[in-house]
Amino acid sequence: MEQLAAALRQRVAATLPLLRAMPEAEVAHKPAHDRWSKKEIVGHLIDSACNNHQRFVRAQLEGGLTFPGYEQEGWARCQGYAAADWELLVELWAAYNRHLAEVIGRLPDSAPSIECRIGESGPVSLAWLAEDYVRHLDHHLTQLARSVPQDTAPGDAPAPAM
């Protein structure tokens, strides 16, 4: 798990300067009405961090875990990520993940045999959840690294602030 924690710290260190340098027009831009802006993607990553934080701690304290999933669109909407302050989102994302690297580095040796059920999904191990957390992060970091296309698709109006 220490290796996974190091990988997570590396992701934050490599990504933070890129995110900090992104201009407002880029991070507020919605590629389509039903697609997330970069603000919403980072907000979603904060939601992933806080939900997984609960899973990582609860599963080891309880020796297993049955825990609800979270409704991603609803979480993003309720918290107004589309109009959130980018600097706040980015700094919170970075700090939360630095902390989660500490949490992951301290997961017990028994993590591969601690059974977790999240939402309706079948059982997975606590170790798998931690690995999947970083896989999910990587998926969205790839999206964030893409620049906004210059040409807009039909129906893709310039992004409003909301």
Ligand code: NI
């Ligand atoms: Ni996601």
